[in-house]
Amino acid sequence: GQQVMQIPQYQHVQEGEDFTTYCNSSTTLSNIQWYKQRPGGHPVFLIQLVKSGEVKKQKRLTFQFGEAKKNSSLHITATQTTDVGTYFCAGREGYSSASKIIFGSGTRLSIRP
Amino acid sequence: SAVISQKPSRDICQRGTSLTIQCQVDSQVTMMFWYRQQPGQSLTLIATANQGSEATYESGFVIDKFPISRPNLTFSTLTVSNMSPEDSSIYLCSVGGGGGRAGGTEAFFGQGTRLTVV
Numbered sequence: 001g002q003q004v005m006q007i008p009q010y011q012h013v014q015e016g017e018d019f020t021t022y023c024n025s026s027t028t029l030s031n032i033q034w035y036k037q038r039p040g041g042h043p044v045f046l047i048q049l050v051k052s053g054e055v056k057k058q059k060r061l062t063f064q065f066g067e068a069k070k071n072s073s074l075h076i077t078a079t080q081t082t083d084v085g086t087y088f089c090a091g092r093e094g095y096s097s098a099s100k101i102i103f104g105s106g107t108r109l110s111i112r113p
Numbered sequence: 114s115a116v117i118s119q120k121p122s123r124d125i126c127q128r129g130t131s132l133t134i135q136c137q138v139d140s141q142v143t144m145m146f147w148y149r150q151q152p153g154q155s156l157t158l159i160a161t162a163n164q165g166s167e168a169t170y171e172s173g174f175v176i177d178k179f180p181i182s183r184p185n186l187t188f189s190t191l192t193v194s195n196m197s198p199e200d201s202s203i204y205l206c207s208v209g210g211g212g213g214r215a216g217g218t219e220a221f222f223g224q225g226t227r228l229t230v231v
């Protein structure tokens with residue numbers, strides 16, 4: 001079945017440093033979504049990428065979808081303490097209304113002030 | 114967007130008992146999803162609850178262990194039956210996240226139910 005892996009599992013950075021998490025799928029995806037889960041909270045949607053090679057930015061966050069639509073990345077520039085949490089990618093394999101999203105293993109980001 | 118109310122927010126239960134988790138959405142939705150998230154882990158889909166039909170369970174999850182009700186388009190329950198310590202986890206209901214040619218929609222989550230089985 002479809003598997004979505006993320007690396008690294010954990011990342012501990014100094015505030016102000018950059019952070020990147022990588023997402024890889026065993027199969028070609030129709031789209032990929034990114035979610036952030038704060039400690040003790042529930043996942044919150046950040047963005048969706050649909051097109052091959054697509055790049056989207058949200059302030060300090062840059063999201064990329066690979067040309068083969070099997071991998072994606074999230075890059076945070078100059079991290080802040082508010083960026084703490086676990087970042088999940090979630091990939092969808094098909095286009096039907098019944099197609100499910102499969103969550104990646106997540107990358108937990110912690111920050112030294 | 115969707116606002117989801119999930120309860121209880123947490124519970125401590127004795128092994129062998131059952132717990133029913135409720136999920137209420139502020140709008141009508143066709144599909145509702147139930148996930149399990151073990152401590153420090155990712156989200157694993159348990160089942161998809163469709164109104165008017167049996168829930169669809171993912172591999173490794175069965176109806177006898179996780180019976181689901183979906184009486185209308187705004188409400189669903191998940192029961193964790195005959196609990197053991199291995200069932201200790203966070204259970205989340207979700208709506209949205211459906212597919213489609215346009216790329217699909219984002220998923221909205223309830224606050225989660227933190228279950229501890231002792």
